[in-house]
Amino acid sequence: MPTISIASKLFAKEFAKDYGPSSGLESFVAVEQLLQQYTSNGTCMSKLGQVGSSYYVSLCTSLMARAHELLPQTAELVMVDAAGGLDRQRHRLYLLVTPTAAGGVPIGAIIADSEKEEVFSTALEALITCFPQQKAFFGHQGPQIFLTDNDLKERQGLQRLFPSSKMLLCQFHVLKAVWAWLCDPKHGISKDDRQEIYMTFKSVLYAVDEPKLNSRYDQLTGLTALEDSTQCSSYFDKLWCSRWDWATAFRTSLPLRGSNTTNYIEVAFRILKDCVFDRVMAFSLCQLVDFIVTRYEAYMEKRLLDFCNGRYGKALLRNMMPAPADIPDSCISLIESGLYSVISPTSGSTYTVDLQKGFCTCYIGASGKLCKHASAVLLQADIEITSRYNIVSADAKLSLFKVATGQSPPKDWFAPLTASADNLVHIRMPDGTENSNDSTGRDACESSDNHVNAGTSADSHTTALEELLSRFENFVSRIKQGLLESPATFTPALDQMMSNIDKFASTETGLLSAMHTVGKYSGLESVVHQRRLNSSTAGFRRRGIQIGVQPTAVGRRRHTLTGKRKLTAGRPCGTVLAHQSTALQTHDYTTFGTMPSHKRKAPHNLQRCVYSNIGLGGTKHAKLSIV
Numbered sequence: 082m083p084t085i086s087i088a089s090k091l092f093a094k095e096f097a098k099d100y101g102p103s104s105g106l107e108s109f110v111a112v113e114q115l116l117q118q119y120t121s122n123g124t125c126m127s128k129l130g131q132v133g134s135s136y137y138v139s140l141c142t143s144l145m146a147r148a149h150e151l152l153p154q155t156a157e158l159v160m161v162d163a164a165g166g167l168d169r170q171r172h173r174l175y176l177l178v179t180p181t182a183a184g185g186v187p188i189g190a191i192i193a194d195s196e197k198e199e200v201f202s203t204a205l206e207a208l209i210t211c212f213p214q215q216k217a218f219f220g221h222q223g224p225q226i227f228l229t230d231n232d233l234k235e236r237q238g239l240q241r242l243f244p245s246s247k248m249l250l251c252q253f254h255v256l257k258a259v260w261a262w263l264c265d266p267k268h269g270i271s272k273d274d275r276q277e278i279y280m281t282f283k284s285v286l287y288a289v290d291e292p293k294l295n296s297r298y299d300q301l302t303g304l305t306a307l308e309d310s311t312q313c314s315s316y317f318d319k320l321w322c323s324r325w326d327w328a329t330a331f332r333t334s335l336p337l338r339g340s341n342t343t344n345y346i347e348v349a350f351r352i353l354k355d356c357v358f359d360r361v362m363a364f365s366l367c368q369l370v371d372f373i374v375t376r377y378e379a380y381m382e383k384r385l386l387d388f389c390n391g392r393y394g395k396a397l398l399r400n401m402m403p404a405p406a407d408i409p410d411s412c413i414s415l416i417e418s419g420l421y422s423v424i425s426p427t428s429g430s431t432y433t434v435d436l437q438k439g440f441c442t443c444y445i446g447a448s449g450k451l452c453k454h455a456s457a458v459l460l461q462a463d464i465e466i467t468s469r470y471n472i473v474s475a476d477a478k479l480s481l482f483k484v485a486t487g488q489s490p491p492k493d494w495f496a497p498l499t500a501s502a503d504n505l506v507h508i509r510m511p512d513g514t515e516n517s518n519d520s521t522g523r524d525a526c527e528s529s530d531n532h533v534n535a536g537t538s539a540d541s542h543t544t545a546l547e548e549l550l551s552r553f554e555n556f557v558s559r560i561k562q563g564l565l566e567s568p569a570t571f572t573p574a575l576d577q578m579m580s581n582i583d584k585f586a587s588t589e590t591g592l593l594s595a596m597h598t599v600g601k602y603s604g605l606e607s608v609v610h611q612r613r614l615n616s617s618t619a620g621f622r623r624r625g626i627q628i629g630v631q632p633t634a635v636g637r638r639r640h641t642l643t644g645k646r647k648l649t650a651g652r653p654c655g656t657v658l659a660h661q662s663t664a665l666q667t668h669d670y671t672t673f674g675t676m677p678s679h680k681r682k683a684p685h686n687l688q689r690c691v692y693s694n695i696g697l698g699g700t701k702h703a704k705l706s707i708v
């Protein structure tokens with residue numbers, strides 16, 4: 082029986098074969114080799130560079146490159162944020178994410194060992210060279226808007242490299258910073274005044290137009306608490322100077338599409354920590370890079386394909402699906418191609434919906450969010466026009482499928498199983514032809530199949546097949562060679578592979594799905610094994626240094642899916658009843674007081690702190706847990 086130290090040394094030796102040492106000069110050689118390997122097989126464009134004593138790695142994987150080319154959203158809105166603590170050397174990871182109907186899609190990543198602005202700027206410049214040339218940001222110089230939170234020091238770097246982009250702040254983070262400032266005892270704001278100041282500032286932030294914004298700001302500066310304290314009035318003066326960055330009034334006609342906070346990127350980081358890293362820190366820079374390029378990529382691919390195939394919670398996407406409104410068809414009239422006028426039956430006022438650009442003249446639709454007028458137009462009109470709205474549609478699924486796989490799906494892939502006259506789905510093909518799943522759909526598919534085949538000559542088809550066969554033979558010969566050279570390791574592996582094939586690939590469909598997934602997933606066996614481990618030792622996850630979870634985050638999580646797997650990290654989630662939630666407090670449905678209710682999502686901490694007039698906590702950790 083070997084001792085633990087022998088086992089750990091053996092492990093370190095084996096690990097170093099793939100990832101190199103965890104620090105020192107040699108670790109860079111390993112990273113460089115890994116990046117070269119990725120560049121040569123086309124999985125990722127990358128740059129490793131140095132600024133003074135700091136270094137950075139800029140990454141643009143093939144999925145990110147396809148997102149640049151295919152998603153018009155990348156030309157509109159990109160969110161940038163940083164996270165740390167993903168590996169043992171505590172590198173900083175910056176992600177660039179664009180929101181789509183299927184959630185945030187990453188379009189670039191930077192890993193750096195320092196927070197210095199010049200390191201980020203140089204890394205960003207290097208990242209731009211990794212993007213697909215001419216096609217980056219959907220063929221634009223940059224996105225129209227960058228949305229970040231106010232803690233991010235790298236905003237200046239972004240602004241310098243993208244001078245024509247607008248830099249906006251996450252509204253939630255602005256409100257959080259204001260409450261933290263008001264509660265700081267150094268600023269001497271009386272406990273009795275805090276809530277009033279905060280609420281007045283909040284009304285300034287959410288004012289819908291400039292006159293309202295100005296009058297509410299006058300109201301704020303007129304508060305006696307502000308007049309008494311010069312420190313407080315100068316703080317709000319300073320905030321007022323940057324009002325273009327946070328006020329809702331200045332966000333009309335910008336394609337924010339409902340994203341006023343950086344929630345998409347917060348989710349992206351949580352996915353990375355929870356699902357990709359399983360809350361275990363990477364050992365070294367090399368492994369961190371490897372995980373982002375391979376595992377995160379595989380996760381995103383699977384996630385996007387799930388969305389394309391309709392595997393998503395409808396409740397989660399209800400803001401992105403056109404819902405029937407009480408607007409009769411007679412109220413909608415076509416002005417010109419893609420431009421509709423909608424008369425609201427309740428107020429009688431007329432709104433103009435630009436379906437192509439994805440805007441409406443009403444208050445909600447002014448920043449590109451799907452409003453009820455646009456919903457009505459989308460439902461009534463024949464959706465032949467590509468709309469910029471972030472909606473769940475055949476068009477969105479088609480482009481996200483291409484982003485995920487790099488291939489076009491079969492023509493009738495997204496058609497519903499049952500076809501009827503009123504749910505005809507028109508799927509526009511890249512060459513401009515249209516396919517509808519009516520009774521002649523099948524013929525149309527076959528003929529267009531032929532059409533595609535006619536484009537490639539028979540000769541090139543056979544050579545491609547020959548090449549494929551020779552690659553397969555090469556694979557088989559590698560196994561044979563391995564068996565001859567090191568039978569001790571290859572024999573049990575082949576034995577396992579053959580018994581897996583007998584077990585899972587006995588039918589044709591089984592064989593095909595095994596061929597599609599070979600080597601890609603860790604397999605059912607290991608999942609079952611892991612579950613068994615989990616149930617036998619309650620609370621056991623993986624060994625290794627854990628990535629921290631914010632103490633109150635687990636309690637606030639909404640579980641849209643039920644399952645046996647327990648989340649054991651963080652503070653245990655308490656039962657939050659409806660009458661404790663301030664949002665629901667006004668509704669007393671019975672004369673006997675409030676009915677015991679279902680479990681609700683825990684109220685947001687910032688909101689709870691404001692209502693109970695308490696600070697966000699003294700330590701940095703407590704402040705972070707508000708996010």
Ligand SMILES: [Zn+2]
Nearest residue numbers: 441443452454
């Ligand atoms: Zn509208």
